[in-house]
Amino acid sequence: MSIFTDLGINVDNINKRNASYDRILPAMLIIDISGSVEKYSHKMITSILDLVKKLKKNDTHNNNVMLCIMVFNSSYKTILEFTRLGDIDEKLLEKNLKELHYHGRTHTGSAVMAAFDEIDSMRAAMRREGRKFYVPITFLVTDGNPNYTSSSDHQHEEKLLQESYETILKLQETKKGFFNVISVGDNVDPEIIAKLAGKGTPLSIDQTDIETLFEAVSDTIDSAANNMDTMDEETLNEKYDAFRQKISNYEEDE
Amino acid sequence: MPCFSVSSATKGQNHIRRGKPCDDAVFTAVSGECRAVAVADGAGSRTHAAQGAAAASKIAALFVSQEFDDLYSLPAGEAGSMVLYIVRKALADRAEELCCSVRELGSTLMVCGAHNDGRSLTIHIGDGCIERPEGNGSVSVVSDYEHEEAENITELITSASPKIKEHKSCRRLVYMLRTDGTEPLLSDPCLCRLIFSLAVLLPEAKFREACAELFIVPDDSTVAVAGDLSAAVDTVMSATDTTVLSRLLGIPEKTVRCRRSCYRRVLTAAASSPCTMSKMIRLSRQHTAYRTIKKLRPLIDCGLLQYRNGFFRMEK
The missing domain is CATH 3.60.40.10 (PPM-type phosphatase domain)
Structure with a gap:
C-alpha cells in the first residue's frame, strides 16, 4: 500500500492542486492593420486563428501560455488582452478580427509603447497574484513606414518612436523581454525597422508568406513553452535566434 | 555524533x-x-x-x-x-x-x-x-x-x-x-x-x-x-503532525500525544550514540527494562530504533 494512503493523505488532491501551480509564458502579437495591409487581411486573420488553434491543441499550453493581440494603425487597440490560451474564445476572436477596419496610417511608436504598458500591467498583476512567469516574447508585424497627417502628429509619433527604441534596447540589455520585428513587403522604412529591432536583427518576409510567418511564430511560442526548463541567458538568446533562422530558411525555400 | x-x-x-x-x-x-x-x-x-x-x-x-x-x-x-x-x-x-x-x-x-x-x-x-x-x-x-x-x-x-x-x-x-x-x-x-x-x-x-x-x-x-542525525530526529519529533506520526509508528494519536516527548528524548539520544538499557530506562522514565521495551516497542517495530547487543541505536 502507498505510504500516503497509509498516512491518510490523498496524493491525487495534491496533484490536482499542483496542476494550478504554473509558470506563465506571456506572448504578445502587435499587428499592423493600416490601409496597405488590407490586401492580405484575410490571410492575416486565418493565420492568427490557425496559430491560436495550433497552440491550443497542447493542453499544457492552454494553461501556461498567455496570449495578447494588439492591432494598430493611426491608433492602437487590444483585441485580446493577456488571456490563457485555454480561455480564448475563438469565435469572439474571429469576430473581432473580422470587424477590424484596415485603414489609416502606421503609427508604430505609440503601438509599441502601449504594448509595453500592457506587458507591464500583466507583470504587475502576476506579481500581485504571486504567479511566476517567463520572459515575455513579443512579435511586431508591420508592413509600412510611418506616415503622418500633420506636423504635430509627426512630432508626437517621432517622440514615441524614439521612446520605443530606448525601451526595446533597455529590455534587451536587462533580458526582460524578447522583441522580434518582422517587416512584411517592401514598403517598410529599413532604418526604423532596424532601430525597432534594437540589438537584434529585423526580419523581412514577402507578403505572400503571411501563413509561413505565423507558423514560425506559433512554433517559437510552442518551443519556448515546451522548454520551460532551467537555462541560462545565453541559451535563451539562442532559442530566439533559432526563430530568426527559421524565418530565413523559409525565405530561402521560397 | x-x-x-x-x-x-x-x-x-x-x-x-x-x-x-x-x-x-x-x-x-x-x-x-x-x-x-x-x-x-x-x-x-x-x-x-x-x-x-x-x-x-x-x-x-x-x-x-x-x-x-x-x-x-x-x-x-x-x-x-x-x-x-x-x-x-x-x-x-x-x-x-x-x-x-x-x-x-x-x-x-x-x-x-x-x-x-x-x-x-x-x-x-x-x-x-x-x-x-x-x-x-x-x-x-x-x-x-x-x-x-x-x-x-x-x-x-x-x-x-x-x-x-x-x-x-x-x-x-x-x-x-x-x-x-x-x-x-x-x-x-x-x-x-x-x-x-x-x-x-x-x-x-x-x-x-x-x-x-x-x-x-x-x-x-x-x-x-x-x-546531524540527532538534530534531525529532534526536529522531526517536535514538528511532525501527530496524525502523520501516529500512522508512521502504527499507534493511536492519543498515545503519540502522551509519548512524543519521551520518543523525542530516546531517539535523539540513540541517534547521538548507542545507549545502554539503564540510560533508556532513565530517558523513557520507566522502572524496568520490560516496561521500557514495551513503551519503545513501536519505535523498534517500525525500524526507527534498533536494540541489539544490549544497546539501543538509531542508524540511517
Whole structure:
C-alpha cells in the first residue's frame, strides 16, 4: 500500500492542486492593420486563428501560455488582452478580427509603447497574484513606414518612436523581454525597422508568406513553452535566434 | 555524533513525455568523519545536461567530503570558489570524453558537507533552495535563488562568473536541498515538513518510493536531507503532525500525544550514540527494562530504533 494512503493523505488532491501551480509564458502579437495591409487581411486573420488553434491543441499550453493581440494603425487597440490560451474564445476572436477596419496610417511608436504598458500591467498583476512567469516574447508585424497627417502628429509619433527604441534596447540589455520585428513587403522604412529591432536583427518576409510567418511564430511560442526548463541567458538568446533562422530558411525555400 | 543523508531524484513528467533522461543528479560521499551530498540540476536546454549534472554532483560531493576540514577553515566565500574550480576542471575532462563543449554540461549545484563533530558547510550555485527545517515547524531558508525577472533564467556552474552562496555553521544542524522542480509542491510548508519527516523517519528506499509517488510535476525533482542525525530526529519529533506520526509508528494519536516527548528524548539520544538499557530506562522514565521495551516497542517495530547487543541505536 502507498505510504500516503497509509498516512491518510490523498496524493491525487495534491496533484490536482499542483496542476494550478504554473509558470506563465506571456506572448504578445502587435499587428499592423493600416490601409496597405488590407490586401492580405484575410490571410492575416486565418493565420492568427490557425496559430491560436495550433497552440491550443497542447493542453499544457492552454494553461501556461498567455496570449495578447494588439492591432494598430493611426491608433492602437487590444483585441485580446493577456488571456490563457485555454480561455480564448475563438469565435469572439474571429469576430473581432473580422470587424477590424484596415485603414489609416502606421503609427508604430505609440503601438509599441502601449504594448509595453500592457506587458507591464500583466507583470504587475502576476506579481500581485504571486504567479511566476517567463520572459515575455513579443512579435511586431508591420508592413509600412510611418506616415503622418500633420506636423504635430509627426512630432508626437517621432517622440514615441524614439521612446520605443530606448525601451526595446533597455529590455534587451536587462533580458526582460524578447522583441522580434518582422517587416512584411517592401514598403517598410529599413532604418526604423532596424532601430525597432534594437540589438537584434529585423526580419523581412514577402507578403505572400503571411501563413509561413505565423507558423514560425506559433512554433517559437510552442518551443519556448515546451522548454520551460532551467537555462541560462545565453541559451535563451539562442532559442530566439533559432526563430530568426527559421524565418530565413523559409525565405530561402521560397 | 553521526551525520546522515537521504536523497531522492524523481524524473519530471515533461521529461517522461519527451523521452528525456532525468537531468537531476545526486551523489553522496563519505570520507572519515565527514559526509557530503551534492545535488545538481542539469540545464534542460543543454545537450549533455544529465552527464554534466552527474559529473558535477559526484566530484563536488567527493571533494567536499575529503577536503572538509580545509574547506571549512578557508575565509568566507573561498570554499565555494574552490569547489567551483574543481568541478569545472572535472567538467572539462568529461567534456573531452564526450566530445562536446563544457557549456553543454551546464547545471546548477548545491552541496552540503557535514562533519560528525557538528560542523557543516553548504555551497549553492544557481537556482534551487537549501532550507533548514526548525523544531517549531517552520522552515528557514539558508540560501535560495532570487529570480530577478523571469523564472526560466538561472546561473549555471558553467556561467562566466556565477554567484556562489556559502554557509558555514558549527551548530548541529540539518539541511534540506531541493531542486526547482520540487517548487510546485514544496513551496507549501506543510508538504515541505512532511517530506522532511519522511526523509528522517523512513528507510531511504521507502522515502524514494514516497517521492516518486508525490512528485508528479513537470520538471525533475530532487530532494536531499543531510546533516546531524540527532538534530534531525529532534526536529522531526517536535514538528511532525501527530496524525502523520501516529500512522508512521502504527499507534493511536492519543498515545503519540502522551509519548512524543519521551520518543523525542530516546531517539535523539540513540541517534547521538548507542545507549545502554539503564540510560533508556532513565530517558523513557520507566522502572524496568520490560516496561521500557514495551513503551519503545513501536519505535523498534517500525525500524526507527534498533536494540541489539544490549544497546539501543538509531542508524540511517
